[in-house]
Amino acid sequence: MLKDPHALITHKEHWKDYYLFTLESPIIASQAEPGQFIMVRVSSLSCPLLRRPFSIHSVEGKNIEIFFQKSGIGTSLLSNKITGDFMDIIGPLGKGFSWSQHSKTQDIVLIGGGRGIAPLYFLSQKLHSAGTTPIIFYGGKTKDDIPLKEKFEQKGFTIYCSTDDGSFGFRGLITDCFKDQLKNLTPKQIFACGPEPMMKAISQVAVKRGIPAEFSLESVMGCGFGACWGCVKKIKTKAGSEWVKICEEGPVFSSFEIVWEEQEK
Amino acid sequence: MIDLSVDFGFIKLKNPVLAASGTFGYGIEFSPFIDLNKLGGFVVKGLYYSPRPGNPPQRLVETPSGLINAIGLQGIGVKKFAEDILPQLRKYQTAIIVNVCGETEEEYAKVVDFLNKEDGISLYEINISCPNVKEGGCCPAQNPESTYSVVHLVKEVSARPVITKLSPNVTDIVEIALSAQEAGSDAVSLVNTFLAMAIDVEERRPKLANILGGLSGPAIKPLALRMVYQVVKHLNIPVIGIGGIMTGQDALEFLIAGAKAVQVGTANFVDPEATVKIIQDIQRHCQFNNITKIEDIIGTLNE
Numbered sequence: 001m002l003k004d005p006h007a008l009i010t011h012k013e014h015w016k017d018y019y020l021f022t023l024e025s026p027i028i029a030s031q032a033e034p035g036q037f038i039m040v041r042v043s044s045l046s047c048p049l050l051r052r053p054f055s056i057h058s059v060e061g062k063n064i065e066i067f068f069q070k071s072g073i074g075t076s077l078l079s080n081k082i083t084g085d086f087m088d089i090i091g092p093l094g095k096g097f098s099w100s101q102h103s104k105t106q107d108i109v110l111i112g113g114g115r116g117i118a119p120l121y122f123l124s125q126k127l128h129s130a131g132t133t134p135i136i137f138y139g140g141k142t143k144d145d146i147p148l149k150e151k152f153e154q155k156g157f158t159i160y161c162s163t164d165d166g167s168f169g170f171r172g173l174i175t176d177c178f179k180d181q182l183k184n185l186t187p188k189q190i191f192a193c194g195p196e197p198m199m200k201a202i203s204q205v206a207v208k209r210g211i212p213a214e215f216s217l218e219s220v221m222g223c224g225f226g227a228c229w230g231c232v233k234k235i236k237t238k239a240g241s242e243w244v245k246i247c248e249e250g251p252v253f254s255s256f257e258i259v260w261e262e263q264e265k
Numbered sequence: 266m267i268d269l270s271v272d273f274g275f276i277k278l279k280n281p282v283l284a285a286s287g288t289f290g291y292g293i294e295f296s297p298f299i300d301l302n303k304l305g306g307f308v309v310k311g312l313y314y315s316p317r318p319g320n321p322p323q324r325l326v327e328t329p330s331g332l333i334n335a336i337g338l339q340g341i342g343v344k345k346f347a348e349d350i351l352p353q354l355r356k357y358q359t360a361i362i363v364n365v366c367g368e369t370e371e372e373y374a375k376v377v378d379f380l381n382k383e384d385g386i387s388l389y390e391i392n393i394s395c396p397n398v399k400e401g402g403c404c405p406a407q408n409p410e411s412t413y414s415v416v417h418l419v420k421e422v423s424a425r426p427v428i429t430k431l432s433p434n435v436t437d438i439v440e441i442a443l444s445a446q447e448a449g450s451d452a453v454s455l456v457n458t459f460l461a462m463a464i465d466v467e468e469r470r471p472k473l474a475n476i477l478g479g480l481s482g483p484a485i486k487p488l489a490l491r492m493v494y495q496v497v498k499h500l501n502i503p504v505i506g507i508g509g510i511m512t513g514q515d516a517l518e519f520l521i522a523g524a525k526a527v528q529v530g531t532a533n534f535v536d537p538e539a540t541v542k543i544i545q546d547i548q549r550h551c552q553f554n555n556i557t558k559i560e561d562i563i564g565t566l567n568e
């Protein structure tokens with residue numbers, strides 16, 4: 001883990017509200033594992049104040065990528081950065097997916113909802129180079145919300161897409177698309193990231209069918225490195241269940257560890 | 266060479282920059298980023314006698330140049346602190362300060378009594394902003410009598426010098442500061458966070474699960490500075506300034522107002538190197554202005 005105040009933006013792409021930045025940060029790139037994240041300073045002024053967390057989307061040599069959705073002040077400011085700008089980042093942070101033990105497992109399923117697809121690309125890269133070809137489920141509100149579809153297809157992965165409005169692929173939630181495909185698939189492991197109701201629904205299916213599953217959780221983060229205790233989620237531990245710092249112990253947890261919130265908005 | 270050390274009488278700090286409680290973990294979280302030995306000292310996260318679960322999330326909200334937190338003092342308790350954390354801190358050559366919390370006056374005393382036996386702690390800082398369960402959730406900081414009472418009790422059991430950390434959520438902070446001094450406090454630090462809230466307009470709900478939280482960060486700096494200025498005028502024990510310090514300039518404002526040292530809080534989240542950069546900034550300021558001793562700046566406000 002380190003602070004790199006001079007991560008150079010070497011490439012930028014965007015589709016409507018989604019942005020992909022390539023950052024040159026050799027040490028972070030060499031240490032990163034799928035599911036880990038970085039904390040980005042979006043402004044050198046004091047407003048917005050806090051760094052923003054983003055999953056590591058891919059690693060290629062000395063570069064890392066982040067993929068984000070413009071959804072507030074911080075992400076808007078970030079979206080204005082251009083190739084040649086520097087970014088002040090801290091990473092790699094947290095504990096990622098336990099993918100290495102599954103390198104020989106086939107029928108691994110990755111499920112991403114919206115910008116939750118971000119960490120799953122890096123995971124697919126690692127699994128692929130370890131000899132596994134994961135199956136991808138990718139959902140969004142409309143066809144504009146699944147911009148990374150081609151990126152996965154180019155890797156030769158099977159990908160199932162869903163859109164809420166039916167503008168592309170399965171009409172409805174990615175959860176239902178996944179459930180629908182379960183008649184043809186026997187997943188041995190699920191890795192998922194997306195809105196919490198989506199992850200909760202997948203967790204329920206996984207538990208019912210006895211499929212091990214891991215999820216990358218989100219929470220407002222003050223620091224990203226364990227100092228503020230702001231980012232907690234309820235997690236089952238030896239002591240029962242506790243508020244656990246997801247920046248340090250997570251953000252990835254298994255369906256057996258996560259205590260899902262009762263009410264959803 | 267510029268002499269950055271500040272002498273409190275009961276302790277001499279390498280330099281006037283400390284890290285504030287609750288924003289610096291137990292110290293070790295920052296060792297990947299900075300050399301902790303460079304600090305004047307650091308205050309560890311508030312400790313109750315027993316472990317505490319803390320509040321449900323959402324615990325943090327960002328506001329313009331500020332942060333509202335309602336962590337609820339989640340923590341590991343004194344025993345685990347002494348067993349697991351303190352041995353790791355003893356190797357550092359800097360002042361290590363424990364922020365002492367309690368649900369009752371007796372709990373404050375129990376924490377101090379327990380820690381008295383442990384090596385490697387320089388000072389105690391009493392966090393009198395903790396809700397008192399017996400007093401219907403009021404904290405000792407809220408009136409001069411309860412401040413006096415808890416500080417007096419802690420001073421009786423303490424084997425180490427004591428700093429009292431004041432809350433800004435009072436009508437007259439000078440009155441409370443005087444009462445801490447009268448009870449025997451060796452120094453005061455101020456301020457803790459300002460009681461605050463934020464509302465989600467779409468949901469018409471408070472953004473924090475706890476509804477209310479404490480505001481920190483640059484947004485509070487002018488308020489904190491005003492309070493430090495007022496308290497310094499009336500006290501004859503050292504005052505430590507806290508609130509929204511992000512840069513050396515910010516720290517110098519507090520020193521010029523008369524604070525003997527400062528604590529850096531929220532800035533640590535934004536830049537984990539903030540404390541060390543502030544020390545460098547202060548050093549540069551002294552060099553540039555031919556000041557050989559930082560103590561020559563303290564309390565030099567031209568009015």
Ligand SMILES: Cc1cc2nc3c(=O)[nH]c(=O)nc-3n(C[C@H](O)[C@H](O)[C@H](O)COP(=O)(O)OP(=O)(O)OC[C@H]3O[C@@H](n4cnc5c(N)ncnc54)[C@H](O)[C@@H]3O)c2cc1C
Nearest residue numbers: 052053054055068069071072073074075115118218219220
């Ligand atoms: C571990 C982790 C990894 C993430 N990875 C990605 C990613 O790869 N791509 C992506 O698009 N987004 C990701 N997010 C969510 C992203 O951090 C938020 O979208 C972003 O912080 C919003 O900032 P803003 O200033 O635009 O929004 P605002 O709403 O203006 O932000 C206000 C505050 O709330 C926080 N906040 C708002 N929404 C979220 C959220 N969903 N999660 C956490 N904090 C939030 C912000 O950090 C900020 O402190 C991740 C979050 C976490 C915790």
Ligand SMILES: Cc1cc2nc3c(=O)[nH]c(=O)nc-3n(C[C@H](O)[C@H](O)[C@H](O)COP(=O)(O)O)c2cc1C
Nearest residue numbers: 285286287311334392456457481482508509530531
């Ligand atoms: C997340 C968080 C946790 C805090 N926890 C404590 C604590 O345990 N004890 C305490 O005395 N003050 C605590 N504080 C208050 C700070 O030490 C400091 O007084 C306050 O944040 C103002 O300084 P700042 O603006 O530099 O952050 C906390 C502040 C924050 C932001």
Ligand code: FES
Nearest residue numbers: 223224228229247
């Ligand atoms: S974000 Fe600060 S402890 Fe997790």
